[in-house]
Amino acid sequence: MKILVTVKEVATVEDEFEIEGTEIADQYLGADLNEWDDYAVEEAVQFQEDGVADEVVTVTIGPEDCEQTIRQALAKGADRAIRVWDDSLAEADLLDVGAKTEILSAVVEAEDPDLVLTGVQAGDDSFGATGVSLAEEIGAQWGAVVNHLEHDLEDGVASVRRELEGGVEELTEIELPAVLTIQTGINEPRYASLRGIRQAQRKPLDVQSLDDLGVEGSAVDSELELTDMYEPESESDVTVWEGGADETASELGELLREKGVAP
Amino acid sequence: MTDVLAVTDHRRGELRDVSYELITAGRELADATGGELHVAVISGTVDEFAEKLDREGVDAIHTVDHGEEFNHDVYAQTVTQLYDELAPQYVLAPNSVNGLDYAPAVANQLDLPIVTDTVDLEADGDSLIATREMYGGKVETTTELAGDAVVTIRGAEWPAAEGTGDASIEAFDVDIDEDAVGSTVTGFEEVGGGDVDISEADVLVSVGRGIEEEENLEIIHELADALDATVSSSRPIVDNGWLPKNRQVGQSGKVVTPDVYVAIGISGAVQHVAGMKGSDTIVAINTDPNAPIMDIADYAIVDDLFDVVPALTEIFE
Numbered sequence: 116m117k118i119l120v121t122v123k124e125v126a127t128v129e130d131e132f133e134i135e136g137t138e139i140a141d142q143y144l145g146a147d148l149n150e151w152d153d154y155a156v157e158e159a160v161q162f163q164e165d166g167v168a169d170e171v172v173t174v175t176i177g178p179e180d181c182e183q184t185i186r187q188a189l190a191k192g193a194d195r196a197i198r199v200w201d202d203s204l205a206e207a208d209l210l211d212v213g214a215k216t217e218i219l220s221a222v223v224e225a226e227d228p229d230l231v232l233t234g235v236q237a238g239d240d241s242f243g244a245t246g247v248s249l250a251e252e253i254g255a256q257w258g259a260v261v262n263h264l265e266h267d268l269e270d271g272v273a274s275v276r277r278e279l280e281g282g283v284e285e286l287t288e289i290e291l292p293a294v295l296t297i298q299t300g301i302n303e304p305r306y307a308s309l310r311g312i313r314q315a316q317r318k319p320l321d322v323q324s325l326d327d328l329g330v331e332g333s334a335v336d337s338e339l340e341l342t343d344m345y346e347p348e349s350e351s352d353v354t355v356w357e358g359g360a361d362e363t364a365s366e367l368g369e370l371l372r373e374k375g376v377a378p
Numbered sequence: 379m380t381d382v383l384a385v386t387d388h389r390r391g392e393l394r395d396v397s398y399e400l401i402t403a404g405r406e407l408a409d410a411t412g413g414e415l416h417v418a419v420i421s422g423t424v425d426e427f428a429e430k431l432d433r434e435g436v437d438a439i440h441t442v443d444h445g446e447e448f449n450h451d452v453y454a455q456t457v458t459q460l461y462d463e464l465a466p467q468y469v470l471a472p473n474s475v476n477g478l479d480y481a482p483a484v485a486n487q488l489d490l491p492i493v494t495d496t497v498d499l500e501a502d503g504d505s506l507i508a509t510r511e512m513y514g515g516k517v518e519t520t521t522e523l524a525g526d527a528v529v530t531i532r533g534a535e536w537p538a539a540e541g542t543g544d545a546s547i548e549a550f551d552v553d554i555d556e557d558a559v560g561s562t563v564t565g566f567e568e569v570g571g572g573d574v575d576i577s578e579a580d581v582l583v584s585v586g587r588g589i590e591e592e593e594n595l596e597i598i599h600e601l602a603d604a605l606d607a608t609v610s611s612s613r614p615i616v617d618n619g620w621l622p623k624n625r626q627v628g629q630s631g632k633v634v635t636p637d638v639y640v641a642i643g644i645s646g647a648v649q650h651v652a653g654m655k656g657s658d659t660i661v662a663i664n665t666d667p668n669a670p671i672m673d674i675a676d677y678a679i680v681d682d683l684f685d686v687v688p689a690l691t692e693i694f695e
Contacts, residue, residue, distance in 0.1 A: 247482035247483050251487055288564060343519060347517070360681055364692075
């Protein structure tokens, strides 16, 4: 069985930052493996360790800069990686769900996986829609916000739990092939071992252009346009206690006594 | 004219609050150009649901009596067929776990753009301007699109629709392809029971990502002991397995309303805030003065929790 995992490098933002146009200024941005994808990679690697999956392949849409993040996923145990990038992607301001769906579906067609795992959402733009959209595009089944997944996959069916709101989980049987969007907490993502990190350097990382995948350049034209970005207006009327830790702690202690909740 | 189709949400026999919020959001969009608001209610006791959904501003309610609980294939097929029948400009769905399980499929099948987790919407008949957050709420953005679209709305951002309406209520004759239904819901389970019920506590000492390491939880437990309070947490602590699920405050955990909620090293993501904003008094201890938790906190200490928490414990020991 082959598992394809979507891996995104997300931008992280410092506590203090400035906005330039519709972007956060470069010097306040960092980069990291998307938190949800980290759990998806871990789940795929565990499938392999359980002897259910033969191969784990990652796919990333992103520039060369994100190869370090891709190597992170390889170091944790994925076998090989695909990175999709070319000039038309570099020029695009925003990749909407439709564009990602089209690109990823071409990769699915080429790789023909039995199971696709994605993160529930990306930590930067938080759309949370690509996995389910991809499933519809490739004619596969799907499940959104999966926080438990049985690994036996008997009779070509995945038994999953979907994390609903308010502490309720839905038990669902999903026919394979399927796309499952993975929620944080489903497992404990490992840290890459030194050996894993060394091995990752030698694992295949193929770069494919839209042309290689047979995707037309117009596919990346977004129907959405980001027109503004600003810091939300604070509605805060918070009282901030000033001073050293001893002073602020005693202010809080005083409050707790006033409220009659502390001894 | 901008007609709107709003798809309501229910679970285990109850309409969820966001259903009434969808009516408000849908009515606002339709009003912008004098269009109609259609509401769909799919599966479950649809006639009973339809009566409750007949609130001011709803023009038509379409009921689909098919199955008891949510099934994404049934929803996706039904909404697609309703779109073909009604030709609305916007399909509104909740940005709930179930909304995100069918709305993207509907958008892709209909070849429409999708914009999710919106907190404000403005339309002028041609284009839609959607306000949404990025980077975990650090910034707000506006996204513009022309033509038809599928849009999901965040819960508790629009007020619930009220009053009694005079909508037409009609059964929609849907044609479900059962062969294409590839998933089956076999049950539900309440999680997070066990030794303690954080929703009963008067004082919660709640810990988040800022605690950094599992060993550091010790100082939180010491504080809770000294205060005779209960320990709760934000999601990452439970995800890491450092505290059991029954301690999690937030959208996927418990909703709590203690007298005092002390948020320690919790940034205050919207999913967390949904679970604790009803607390009487909220105190935040956080190094980041711009963290979203400060927006709802009554009192704050902008300092290192590793200095403040032990100092506080000492006072009560």
